Amino acid sequence: MxxxxxxxxxxxxxxxxxxxxxxxxxxxxxxxxxxxxxxxxxxxxxxxxxxxxxxxxxxxxxxxxxxxxxxxxxxxxxxxxxxxxxxxxxxxxxxxxxxxxxxxxxxxxxxxxxxxxxxxxxxxxxxxxxxxFLPGETVEAYLERNVESPASFILEFLWQLGSALSYCHSMGVVHRDIKPANIMMQPHLKGKFVYTLVDFGLARYERGNFSFLTRSREVLGSHYYMSPEQCLSETIDERSDIYSLALVAYELLTGRKSANTGSPLNVLMSHVNGLNLPQSLSDPKDELSERLYKIILKAASRRPEDRYQSLDELLVELPRPEWKEWK
CATH class of the missing domain: 3.30.200.20 (Phosphorylase Kinase; domain 1)
Incomplete structure (x- = not known):
């Protein structure tokens, strides 16, 4: 053939x-x-x-x-x-x-x-x-079985995904579709997981001669995890990925979605108007949970200028995870 x-x-x-x-x-x-x-x-x-x-x-x-x-x-x-x-x-x-x-x-x-x-x-x-081929499951499948995850789990998740996205951004690539279904998790030693970003079908390359394939006013992405600027079909940068990653981390930490449920349009409106997330955890399990939650809140700010301006800036705020074999 x-x-x-x-x-x-x-x-x-x-x-x-x-x-x-x-x-x-x-x-x-x-x-x-x-x-x-x-x-x-x-x-x-x-x-x-x-x-x-x-x-x-x-x-x-x-x-x-x-x-x-x-x-x-x-x-x-x-x-x-x-x-x-x-x-x-x-x-x-x-x-x-x-x-x-x-x-x-x-x-x-x-x-x-x-x-x-x-x-x-x-x-x-x-x-x-x-x-x-990546054996394992998506974070989406994991979330269907687990109500919430321990802070150490979230810390490793943010370190791995933050490092991967930081690399992508350094190469001029904005993923634009960060969501649980696009993150694979593979079991590793000591009960830990290795995370991998997949599906770059909506990615934007900001260098070279690749054309930007989104029509004016065209809305692309997954509504539960889209940044406000993405919902508005505005020009986006790496801060949009930071917002989306924060919402996945929020879901892992709390066991619930950040945006209002309902029609896709209602969900989009909740991003545009501001998610109005609680300013603190109702029942924090430990000090690390509270610290991670504050980082997530800043990363999920409605205005891009109020978020971390890069993944490296976010990673500096994170404690170093004990397990580093994934690097």
């Missing part, structure tokens, strides 16, 4: 739902009956199992028949053949998919998923992206 390697404007709810990529890892692996009528992609990736599906693609567990390595294979769902009705390629979706591959290819950090290969399979007329 041949292949080649400001002023608030009410967000449009339909656009939000269509644009948000809710790709998340499923709780279990389901057998694949066939990937578009076949099980081999790019002549060497044997599809083994379905893993997840979302707005921009489908994720599979696959095996590289050349190396024997187990990988994660992401296939863009849009058909690029242009044959027949319903087969008009989505140019913007393709551009985002290609940008994700290019962005990941230039990043090298233990806290960022590693891209191994990418290309276009002429047999199925689809683009694909091959990434390192």
């Amino acid at each position: 041949s292949h080649t390697s400001g002023e608030f404007l009410k967000p449009d709810l339909a656009a939000l739902q269509a644009a948000s990529d809710d790709l998340s890892y499923s709780g279990g692996l389901e057998p694949v009956t066939g990937l578009f009528g076949q099980k081999l992609v790019a002549g060497k990736y044997e599809v083994l199992n379905f893993l997840a599906s979302g707005g921009s693609g489908t994720l599979y567990v696959a095996r590289n028949l050349v190396t024997g390595e187990t990988v994660a294979l992401k296939v863009l769902d849009t058909d690029c053949s242009g044959r027949g009705r319903g087969h008009i390629p989505d140019g913007r979706l393709i551009a985002r998919f290609l940008k994700e591959g290019r962005t990941l290819a230039m990043l090298s950090h233990p806290g960022v998923v590693k891209v191994l290969d990418s290309g276009f399979d002429l047999g199925i007329n689809k683009y694909y992206l091959v990434q390192r």
